[in-house]
Structures are given as C-alpha cells and as structure tokens.
Amino acid sequence: MGAFHSNPAEQTYRDLAEKTGFSVEQIWILHNRFKQLSHDEEMLRRDDFKAIPDLACNPIRSQIIEAFFDQRNFQTNSDGTAHEIGFEEFLTVMSYFRPPSLNMTQEEKEDLRRAKLRFLFNMHDTDNDGTITLEEYRHVVEELLSRSGAIGQETAKGITDAAMLEVASTSVGHMGPDDVYEGITFEHFLKILKGIEIESRMHIRFLNMDTTVLCK
Amino acid sequence: MTSRAMTLAGLFLLLLTPGTGGSQVPGTDGAGDHGGPHGLDGHGANATNKAFPVLSFDYKHVQMPFEISLWVLLASLMKLGFHLIPRLSSIVPESCLLIVVGLLVGGLIRVVGEDPPILGSQLFFLCLLPPIILDAGYFLPIRPFTENVGTILMFAVVGTLWNAFFVGGLLYGVCQLEGTHLGRVDLMACLLFGSIISAVDPVAVLAVFEEIHINELLHILVFGESLLNDAVTVVLYHLFEEFAAAGGVTIKDVFLGIVCFLVVALGGILVGAIYGVLAAFTSRFTSHTRVIEPLFVFLYSYMAYLSAEVFHLSGIMALIACGAVMRPYVEANISHKSHTTIKYFLKMWSSVSETLIFIFLGVSTVAGQHHWNWTFVICTVILCLVARVLGVVGLTFMINKFRIVKLTTKDQFIIAYGGLRGAIAFSLGYLLDKVHFPMRDMFLTAIITVIFFTVFVQGMTIRPLVDLLAVKKKQETKRSINEEIHTQFLDHLLTGIEDICGHYGHHHWKDKLNRFNKKYVKKCLIAGERSKEPQLIAFYHKMEMKQAIELVESGGGVKIPSAMPSTVSMQNIQPKKPTERALPQLSKSREEEIRKILRTNLQKTRQRLRSYNRHTLVADPYEDGWNDMFLKRRRVMELGKKISELNNYLTVPAPAPDSPTMARARLASEFQPLYIKPKSDSIPTIQVDLASPQSPDSVNMVDEFNKPSKPTEAEEEEGLMMKAPSSSADQKERKRDKEDGVEQQRLARCLSDPGPSAEDDEDEPFLP
Numbered sequence: 014m015g016a017f018h019s020n021p022a023e024q025t026y027r028d029l030a031e032k033t034g035f036s037v038e039q040i041w042i043l044h045n046r047f048k049q050l051s052h053d054e055e056m057l058r059r060d061d062f063k064a065i066p067d068l069a070c071n072p073i074r075s076q077i078i079e080a081f082f083d084q085r086n087f088q089t090n091s092d093g094t095a096h097e098i099g100f101e102e103f104l105t106v107m108s109y110f111r112p113p114s115l116n117m118t119q120e121e122k123e124d125l126r127r128a129k130l131r132f133l134f135n136m137h138d139t140d141n142d143g144t145i146t147l148e149e150y151r152h153v154v155e156e157l158l159s160r161s162g163a164i165g166q167e168t169a170k171g172i173t174d175a176a177m178l179e180v181a182s183t184s185v186g187h188m189g190p191d192d193v194y195e196g197i198t199f200e201h202f203l204k205i206l207k208g209i210e211i212e213s214r215m216h217i218r219f220l221n222m223d224t225t226v227l228c229k
Numbered sequence: 230m231t232s233r234a235m236t237l238a239g240l241f242l243l244l245l246t247p248g249t250g251g252s253q254v255p256g257t258d259g260a261g262d263h264g265g266p267h268g269l270d271g272h273g274a275n276a277t278n279k280a281f282p283v284l285s286f287d288y289k290h291v292q293m294p295f296e297i298s299l300w301v302l303l304a305s306l307m308k309l310g311f312h313l314i315p316r317l318s319s320i321v322p323e324s325c326l327l328i329v330v331g332l333l334v335g336g337l338i339r340v341v342g343e344d345p346p347i348l349g350s351q352l353f354f355l356c357l358l359p360p361i362i363l364d365a366g367y368f369l370p371i372r373p374f375t376e377n378v379g380t381i382l383m384f385a386v387v388g389t390l391w392n393a394f395f396v397g398g399l400l401y402g403v404c405q406l407e408g409t410h411l412g413r414v415d416l417m418a419c420l421l422f423g424s425i426i427s428a429v430d431p432v433a434v435l436a437v438f439e440e441i442h443i444n445e446l447l448h449i450l451v452f453g454e455s456l457l458n459d460a461v462t463v464v465l466y467h468l469f470e471e472f473a474a475a476g477g478v479t480i481k482d483v484f485l486g487i488v489c490f491l492v493v494a495l496g497g498i499l500v501g502a503i504y505g506v507l508a509a510f511t512s513r514f515t516s517h518t519r520v521i522e523p524l525f526v527f528l529y530s531y532m533a534y535l536s537a538e539v540f541h542l543s544g545i546m547a548l549i550a551c552g553a554v555m556r557p558y559v560e561a562n563i564s565h566k567s568h569t570t571i572k573y574f575l576k577m578w579s580s581v582s583e584t585l586i587f588i589f590l591g592v593s594t595v596a597g598q599h600h601w602n603w604t605f606v607i608c609t610v611i612l613c614l615v616a617r618v619l620g621v622v623g624l625t626f627m628i629n630k631f632r633i634v635k636l637t638t639k640d641q642f643i644i645a646y647g648g649l650r651g652a653i654a655f656s657l658g659y660l661l662d663k664v665h666f667p668m669r670d671m672f673l674t675a676i677i678t679v680i681f682f683t684v685f686v687q688g689m690t691i692r693p694l695v696d697l698l699a700v701k702k703k704q705e706t707k708r709s710i711n712e713e714i715h716t717q718f719l720d721h722l723l724t725g726i727e728d729i730c731g732h733y734g735h736h737h738w739k740d741k742l743n744r745f746n747k748k749y750v751k752k753c754l755i756a757g758e759r760s761k762e763p764q765l766i767a768f769y770h771k772m773e774m775k776q777a778i779e780l781v782e783s784g785g786g787v788k789i790p791s792a793m794p795s796t797v798s799m800q801n802i803q804p805k806k807p808t809e810r811a812l813p814q815l816s817k818s819r820e821e822e823i824r825k826i827l828r829t830n831l832q833k834t835r836q837r838l839r840s841y842n843r844h845t846l847v848a849d850p851y852e853d854g855w856n857d858m859f860l861k862r863r864r865v866m867e868l869g870k871k872i873s874e875l876n877n878y879l880t881v882p883a884p885a886p887d888s889p890t891m892a893r894a895r896l897a898s899e900f901q902p903l904y905i906k907p908k909s910d911s912i913p914t915i916q917v918d919l920a921s922p923q924s925p926d927s928v929n930m931v932d933e934f935n936k937p938s939k940p941t942e943a944e945e946e947e948g949l950m951m952k953a954p955s956s957s958a959d960q961k962e963r964k965r966d967k968e969d970g971v972e973q974q975r976l977a978r979c980l981s982d983p984g985p986s987a988e989d990d991e992d993e994p995f996l997p
Contacts, residue, residue, distance in 0.1 A: 046731050067728035067737070070744065073718065077725040110726055112633045133715070136722075157717055158763060172769045176710045205711045208704075213634050215719060217726055218734055 029101065033108040043107060047100050056097035057081075072159045076136055081106050085135045092141050112216035126212045127203070133215075134202050144196030147177055180205050303334070304584040322688045324436040324587050328681070331591015338592070345596040348589040353656045354538070357586050360578035361432055362545050363530050365456065366552030367575060373449045380628050380636075381450060384644070385457035388620045389427055393465055395616040396609070397423025403608050414668055417473035422672050424465035425658050426613060426679055430651030431455040431545075432586055433680075437649060437688045444701040447640060451647040459545035459653075460494035466657055467541060474665055497543035501550025504533035508551070509558035509754040516756065522567035523574060526559060558754040586652045593655070594677050600670035609675045610682055613650075621645040639698050646691055649683040650676075713768050 026037045026044075035043070050065070051057045062068065062078045071077065084091045086109070087102050095102070109132045113125055137145045137153050151173040158169050181194040184201040197205075288295075307330050311318050317326070338345040374381070397420035404414045434455045438448055468486045472478045508529035515522045530551045537547035560568060621644050629635045636644075658676045661669045695702075724736040 043730070049731070050729075062729065065728055068725055071721055071725045071728070073721045074725065077722060077729075107726075107730075110723075133718075153718070154714060154765075157714065157721070158765060160763075168766050168769065172710065172714070172765065175769065175772070176714060179709055179711055205709065206715055208709070208712050209715060209719075210634075215723070216633060217723060217730065217732065217736075218633075 029104055033104050034111055035104065035108065040104065043104060044100060047103055056099055057103060058097045070160075073156050076153075076156060079139075080132070080136050083135055085141065086132060110215060110217045112218075113212045122212055129211050129215045130203055130206060131199065133206075133211075134199055142196075144198050145202070146196040147173065150177060150197070300585065300588075301581060304581060304588055307588070308580070308584050320689075322437050322440055322684075322692075324433060324583075325685050325688055327584055327587035328591040328594075328684065331588040331593075332595060333591070334588065335592035335595030339595055345592050346589075347593045347596045347659070348586070348652065348656065350656045350660045353586070353589075353652060354544075355535075357582045358432070358653070359531060359534050359544075359548060360575065360582045361435065362456070362534075362548045363527075363552055364575040364579035365431065365435065365452070366549035367526075367530075367556055367571075369549065369553050370445070370449065371553065373445050374453055377446065377449060377453070380632065381453035381457060383624055383628055384450065384454040384621075386461055388454065388624055389429075389458040389461040390465075391620045391623075392427030392613075392616045393420065393424040393461075395423070395619070396427055396612045397421070399612050400605075400608060403604065415473075417469055417478075418666060418668065421466070421469035421473055421661075421666075422609075422658075422675075424462060424469055425654050425672075426609065426650065426676060427616070428458050428462040428650070428653060429455040429648045430653050432583055432653070433649035433651030433684055433688075434647060436583055436587070437684075437691060438647065441692050441695050442703045443643065443695060444703055446634070447643050447647075447700070448703070451644055456545060456549055460490065460497060460543040462653075462657070463541065463543050464490040464493050470661075470665075493541070493543050494546060496540065497537045497546035498550040500537045500540075500542060501533045501547035501552075502554050504529045504536070504547070505551040505554030506754070508555040509562075512555075512559045512562040513754060513756040515563065519564045519567060522563045523570040526555070526571050527574070529555070558751070561755045590652055590655060590677075590680065594681075597673055597677075598670050599674040599677075600668075601674055602671050605671055606675045606678050610679055613679055617648045618645045621648075639700055642698070643691075643695070643700055646687055646694065649687060650680050651684070652680075655680060708768075710769060710772060713765060717765055 023037070026040045029035070029040050030037050033040075047057065050061050052061070059078055059082065062081065063074075068074050068077070079094070080086060081103070082095045082098060084093050084095055086106050088105055109129055113122055117125070134145070135141075137149055139149055139152075151169060154173050154176070155166060155169045158166070177194070177197075180197050180201055184197075184204055185194060304327075307327060308323070311323055311326055335345040397416075400423065401414070401416050401419035404419065429451070431452065434451055438451065464486065468482075468489065472482065508525055511525050511529070512522060515525065530548055533547045533551040534544045537544040563571075621641050625636050625641050625644075654676050655673070658669070658673050661672065663669050666672070720736065720740070724740040727734045727737045
C-alpha cells in the first residue's frame with residue numbers, strides 16, 4: 014500500500030499490530046472501513062451494522078452482529094454485551110478470522126484452533142452458562158433455515174434433536190435412562206468439530222483488500 | 230429376384246436330401262454367385278443332389294460385431310481374473326497387468342499369422358474415451374474442485390506448456406547433435422512431439438490413483454490437472470501441426486495461438502454447459518417416461534462431446550462441464566431407479582473402456598512398426614521426468630504464495646510422481662500424418678516407451694512410496710450432522726464478515742451464485758416442489774434414511790443403530806418433564822398396539838398388482854400418493870405428543886415425499902443387502918423392503934399379511950424410527966410382523982441386488 018504519513022496513530026497501529034497479529038497495512042485498511050461504517054465516529058453501534066446492505070440477506074445476520082458486541086470475544090476476561098464498540102474491539106473480533114501463518118508450530122496451530130472454536134461456541138451459547146443447550150442449538154438451526162419458510166421450521170427441531178443426540182453419543186457414550194445431558198460443553202464442541210479443519214477454513218483473505226472496493 | 234426365387238425353390242428341394250452341402254448364403258442380394266447357381270444346380274438338371282446344408286459356416290457375416298464382443302469379453306474376463314488373485318492386485322496395479330495381457334494377446338495374434346489391430350484414433354477418441362471422462366465429470370466432487378481450481382489451472386495450463394516447450398526444445402537440441410543421425414527432425418516436429426508427450430493422462434491417473442486412496446486434495450489436484458490440460462494439448466497439437474506443415478511461424482501466429490487456446494477452452498465449457506442445461510430441462514418432463522431417463526443423460530453428454538469435437542474445441546472439457554452442470558438438477562428430477570441405472574452404466578462403461586484401452590495399448594505395441602533410436606528414446610524419458618519435477622516444484626513455489634493450505638514437499642512429490650502418460654498420447658501420435666512426419670514411427674516408439682515407463686515403474690512404485698512417506702490417506706469417515714450444520718454456518722458467517730469488511734471475496738461471490746441458483750435456475754430446471762428444498766434439510770433426510778436402513782439391517786428391534794454405540798437416547802436429551810414419566814423400554818402392550826396400528830395401516834394401502842411391461846413401468850409413488858401423503862402428515866402431526874412418550878428413538882417428522890433426498894437416500898440404501906433373521910414374537914421387528922417400491926412382488930407380499938383388524942384411527946408411530954412419507958403400500962420402511970419363514974424367503978427374492986459399495990459423497994449437491 015502507499016506510504017502513510019507518520020502520526021501518533023501509527024504508534025497505536027503498531028501496538029494493535031502486536032496485539033492482534035495483523036500487519037500495520039491491514040490495520041490501516043480496516044480502520045478506514047471502520048470509519049466508513051461508523052460515519053467517522055469513534056464508536057460503532059448495532060445500527061451501523063444493520064445498515065450494511067449486503068448483510069440483509071444473510072440468515073444468521075443477527076448472530077454475527079451480536080458476536081461483535083459480545084464482550085467474551087474481546088479477550089478481556091469480561092462478559093456481557095456492549096452497546097457500542099471501539100476500533101480496538103472491532104479489530105480484536107476480526108483477528109479471529111486470520112489465516113494460520115506458514116511457520117506455526119503444532120501448538121500454535123492448536124491454540125489458534127481453540128480460539129476460533131471458542132468464538133463459534135460463544136456465538137451459540139447466548140446465555141453464557143458454558144454449555145449449548147438444546148434450546149440454544151435449536152435456535153441456531155432455525156436461524157440457518159430461516160430463509161426456507163415453513164419446511165425449515167418443522168425440520169429444524171428434528172435436525173437439532175439428531176445433532177444433540179450425536180454429540181451426546183460421541184462425547185458421553187453411555188448414559189442411563191434417567192441421566193440428562195445438559196448441553197454441549199466446550200470440550201465436547203471441540204470434539205465433534207474435529208473433522209472440520211477450522212484453522213484453515215475460518216479465515217478471510219485479508220491479503221488484497223482494495224480500498225476502492227470499500228466505497229459503497 | 231429370380232435368383233432368390235431359385236434359391237428358395239432349391240432349398241425346398243434340398244430339404245428332401247439331407248447331407249452336407251456347400252456354404253449357402255441365404256438372403257444375400259448379390260447371391261448370383263453363391264445361392265443362385267447352387268440352388269439352380271441343385272434344382273436343375275444336376276444329377277449330384279447337393280444336400281441341404283444343415284450346418285454352414287458363415288463368419289464374414291458377423292465378423293465385425295463378433296470380434297468387438299470378443300475383445301470386450303476378453304477385457305472383462307481379465308478384469309475378473311485379476312481380482313480373484315488378491316495378492317497380485319495389491320502389488321501390481323491393474324493397468325500394468327492389462328498391458329501385459331495386451332502384449333501377450335498381440336504376440337499370440339502375431340504368431341498365428343494375423344495382423345494384430347492397432348488402437349485406432351477414431352475408435353479411441355470417439356468410443357473408448359468418452360465414457361471414462363463422463364464418469365469422471367458426472368461424479369466430480371465439486372467442492373474440492375472449485376476450492377482448488379486456481380491451483381489446478383496453474384498446473385494444467387502453465388505446467389503443460391512448460392513441459393511441452395522444455396521437452397520439445399531440448400530434444401531439438403539433442404537432435405542437432407552430431408552422431409545421433411537425427412538431423413532431419415526439425416524444431417516444429419520436436420515441439421509437436423513435446424506437446425503430445427507432455428500431457429498427463431486422465432485414464433492412467435484414474436487407474437492408478439483409484440487404488441491408492443490418497444487424500445482428497447492430492448487426488449483432485451492431479452486428476453483435475455489431467456482433465457483440464459486437454460485444452461492445452463488440443464491447441465498445441467493443432468498449432469504445431471499447422472506450423473510444421475506451413476514451415477514458418479510469426480508473432481501473429483503465436484498471438485493467434487493464445488486466442489485459440491481461450492476459444493478452445495471456454496468454447497468447450499460453453500458447449501458442455503449448454504447441453505447440460507438442455508439435459509436438465511429435459512429431465513424435468515420425464516416423469517411419465519422414466520424408462521428412458523438415463524438415456525437422456527448419456528445422449529446429451531455424448532452430443533456435447535461430439536459437438537465440441539466438430540469445432541475442434543476441447544471435447545473433454547465439454548463433457549466435464551456437461552456432467553457437472555446437469556447433475557444437481559437431473560438428480561432432483563429423476564427417479565431413484567434411473568439414478569442407479571446411470572451410476573451403474575457409467576461405472577460399467579468406463580471400467581470396460583479403461584480395460585480395453587490398456588489391453589489395446591499392449592496389442593498396439595506388438596502390432597506397430599517401431600523405429601528404435603536409443604538416443605531419442607532415452608532422452609525423451611529422462612527429459613519428461615526432469616521437466617515434470619522442475620515444473621511442479623517451480624509452480625508450487627509460486628502457488629504457495631496464494632494458498633492458505635500450502636502444498637508440502639511430500640505433496641509436491643506425489644503430484645510430480647503422479648504425472649502419468651497414457652493412451653491419449655499414443656493416439657495423438659498415431660494421428661500424425663506419415664507424409665509430413667516421416668519420423669512418426671520413431672515418435673510412436675518413444676511415446677510407447679514413456680507410457681510403459683510411467684505406468685509400470687511409476688504406477689507400481691507409487692503405492693509403497695505413499696506408504697513410506699506416510700502421505701495422508703482418504704478419510705473414510707462419514708459426514709456428521711454437526712459438521713454439516715457448522716459448515717453451512719461457517720459459510721454464512723464468513724460471507725457476513727466479508728460483507729462487514731467490504732471485501733468482495735470468495736465467499737461473497739459464492740453466496741451470490743448460490744442465491745441466483747436458488748432463485749432462478751432451480752425453478753426452471755427442477756420439477757415440482759423439490760426446487761425449494763434447502764441443502765441442510767436434504768442432508769438430514771438422507772442421513773435419516775441411511776440410519777433407518779442400518780437399524781433394520783442390524784436385526785431390527787428396539788436397538789439403536791450401531792453407528793452410535795451408546796445407550797444415549799432422546800430421553801437423555803429432553804429436559805425432564807415434570808409430568809409423565811418416560812418409559813425406558815417398550816412394554817409388551819405397547820408393542821401390541823404398535824403392531825395393530827401398523828396392520829390396519831397396511832390394509833388401507835393396497836395396491837393393484839401391475840404387470841411388468843416395458844411401456845408401463847410402474848410410476849413413481851410420489852405422484853400417486855401425494856394426496857394420501859398430505860392426510861398422513863396431518864395425522865402424524867397430531868400424534869406428535871403421543872409419540873414423544875415412546876422416546877427411544879429420534880423424533881423425526883416425515884420428510885417430504887418427493888424430496889430428492891429421499892431418492893438419494895434410497896439410492897444409498899439400495900446397495901445394502903437385507904439380512905433376514907428369524908424373529909421372536911415379542912419384539913416388533915422392522916423389516917425394510919429394499920426392493921424398489923414399484924416392484925409388484927413386494928406389494929403382493931404386503932397384501933398377504935393383512936389380517937382383518939379393527940379400523941382404528943390410522944396412526945403411524947412417528948417416533949419409532951424414520952418412517953417413509955407416502956401412504957401407498959410401496960413405502961420403503963415399515964414395521965411389519967414377519968414370523969413366517971416363507972415370507973422371509975419371498976422377501977429375499979425380491980430384493981434388488983447388492984451392488985458395489987455405495988459411496989457416500991457422490992451425492993453432494995451442487996455448490997454446497
């Protein structure tokens with residue numbers, strides 16, 4: 014990218030780069046986008062997200078927006094939801110979508126994987142009790158099928174039940190007829206999604222984001 | 230005319246005098262020589278009464294079809310034989326064995342004194358190659374292919390070009406050396422030879438890679454490359470052929486060559502896509518003539534291939550495009566029987582084709598005239614190898630900058646090592662005009678040597694090398710519903726994030742394409758309600774069906790399918806209800822009730838026996854039972870609460886009867902044989918009638934078991950394993966009471982044959 018004049022912002026960029034792992038250029042581009050979305054304000058609100066036209070036809074739109082305001086994703090050991098977020102939080106949430114770099118050790122890859130799956134888990138676990146209950150999972154599936162009308166809603170229940178059954182079977186194995194499976198814990202969640210290579214699939218190519226494209 | 234009459238008269242006469250006769254040729258028009266005079270002789274004043282030929286030998290009449298059939302039979306028997314010797318097929322890949330057989334057969338024919346046939350280019354390109362390519366294209370795994378299409382194209386286009394020029398150029402240099410006596414071979418001829426020999430062959434790659442089961446990524450990379458480099462090969466071949474004939478080459482020609490390449494590739498794809506859409510559209514209306522559905526698929530694809538060949542476009546790419554485009558829509562429209570037919574026929578034809586190709590390669594080696602030139606041949610082999618390795622390494626270095634999942638050295642080795650040459654190179658060489666290319670025989674010899682080397686040496690050693698290098702093998706695990714949910718979820722999530730970033734990336738366009746497909750294309754090309762079914766539901770229904778079938782096969786009864794070996798069941802998941810206590814096990818009275826209910830149900834769904842007639846193959850039950858299905862569904866809904874008591878199984882609402890997933894799942898289940906075990910009285914057994922729903926035999930049996938019973942409210946136990954939707958007797962799954970051994974035998978007899986193991990991932994929808 015072109016040369017950006019050095020200003021106090023640059024120092025903050027460098028700090029952010031260290032914290033989130035983005036390059037300074039990428040942070041600069043994202044900052045431009047942030048300013049565009051928030052109409053040059055300091056903080057971003059939910060309405061700003063809802064104003065993005067392309068997002069309107071996404072079935073899980075509300076969940077994505079909530080994820081940005083979920084304090085569990087800010088890596089600050091707090092929870093609850095925020096009303097508005099600053100650029101740093103925006104960047105932190107975005108950093109969950111970085112691809113793995115070439116020279117990562119196996120451990121680092123594992124950590125990255127856990128972090129991404131934790132993000133997904135937080136998206137599902139809306140009441141923050143550490144487990145995804147049947148109701149919450151059902152809500153997820155219903156949202157996914159929300160564009161499919163009545164057929165979707167009927168089968169959502171069946172699909173959820175089958176999915177929970179599968180998790181319970183693979184994670185717990187044997188349960189007596191009186192035991193109740195409370196919900197999917199994070200460890201179970203990791204286990205059932207072992208087949209998907211999250212670290213390589215859950216990423217956005219930040220490589221060539223053109224600023225001209227961002228103007229909408 | 231008169232000679233005919235005379236022949237007939239003569240025949241009548243000769244009937245009276247038995248004995249051996251000369252060879253009569255009844256029915257031939259120009260029979261003046263044979264039939265007439267003989268008849269005349271026999272009838273006329275000839276004293277020697279020629280006996281009527283009870284047995285005559287007339288080979289010329291059937292020679293062509295007979296020999297073709299003999300060859301195909303030989304190929305099939307060979308294939309059979311190899312698999313009877315297990316040790317052999319695990320060491321030596323099938324392709325090698327077949328070439329050896331071809332050599333033997335060719336040698337045999339030579340010894341006998343005949344001229345062994347050569348693999349003619351016409352025969353090869355028009356008859357033997359299309360089935361293999363169609364099979365590959367129709368069952369191409371779309372998702373891995375589109376994810377890696379950039380890499381594949383790089384290898385196919387740039388890699389092949391590099392190979393062609395490297396080999397051709399250096400060979401020319403070698404030819405120019407003193408002492409090789411190859412001075413006649415000019416640059417154009419060398420480059421032409423380079424372009425022929427440089428293309429990786431899909432047939433050979435398929436033959437070898439099928440047996441080693443490497444991971445999906447490598448498989449699709451090498452295989453995709455072998456398919457897509459056809460365009461490059463076609464262009465280069467024609468280009469250099471023209472140049473060699475014309476003499477010189479200018480910049481304009483080079484430029485035209487590039488344009489030609491684009492036209493060939495894109496034109497081929499366009500032709501294929503058009504035919505694919507036509508086929509999909511036609512299949513929308515075939516609901517009344519199910520018998521010829523597979524024929525449409527084959528015909529349209531073949532026409533696509535031939536049409537592309539007319540314009541010298543890339544026939545292979547047309548075929549692939551046609552198969553890939555039509556598949557999702559055709560599968561949603563056709564009956565499951567047609568689907569099975571298509572699958573079986575494609576596999577059969579491609580298998581036979583492949584076998585024949587390799588055998589013929591062996592025979593052609595013996596048959597052809599060879600001109601062995603040590604320098605040329607050895608240099609060719611070495612240069613091919615070197616070019617391949619350099620090309621792969623260089624390209625991977627560049628590609629890895631853009632890939633997320635980088636290609637490791639091991640991957641590169643396998644890709645380089647998997648670049649096998651095959652019969653396409655041979656046929657292209659065979660097509661060369663002897664007049665323009667006097668060194669054709671030398672070329673052919675070199676081509677055959679390279680083919681032999683790659684197939685034998687590389688083909689045989691790749692399996693131990695794969696094991697040695699511990700290359701990741703194909704994952705045999707089935708997709709779980711959770712993975713499917715999350716794959717979809719991720720797709721939408723990433724699209725959303727891209728939109729937030731304002732970045733029109735990969736996911737954004739894919740999402741747009743999906744929405745376009747759903748909104749417009751599916752409505753046009755898919756008949757009826759099936760056009761609206763979302764993919765997650767499709768997957769889910771398919772999975773249900775498979776589980777249901779598995780449950781039945783495991784002996785039925787109140788068991789959870791073996792796929793989930795645990796005692797977890799629905800009651801563990803549902804939050805504890807304060808009211809009624811859930812029953813842990815079906816009580817005997819319950820079972821009686823269930824049995825009673827089902828019996829009454831069955832009685833209401835009689836169906837007439839229809840005779841089997843080519844023209845009136847029993848229609849799809851979906852159409853017939855539509856209304857009944859609606860009624861049933863409503864009743865089922867009402868029963869929902871009652872069923873939840875019996876929550877030993879998944880509670881599953883019935884899938885829509887005409888959902889393509891039912892069809893697909895049926896297909897998957899069709900291959901599993903049904904094992905009948907003797908049942909005890911107490912357990913309600915689930916017997917799945919895997920005979921096609923349309924088979925009259927199965928229907929008959931159902932009727933036989935109907936005992937008069939009280940007409941209770943026709944209820945279906947929704948909770949007890951997945952029930953089929955339609956009301957008519959031809960439901961796939963049903964709980965029945967079968968203690969009778971006779972019925973069991975009858976049931977066994979009307980099962981469809983268990984076919985080859987069903988592959989799970991073939992039925993992946995388009996753009997998942």
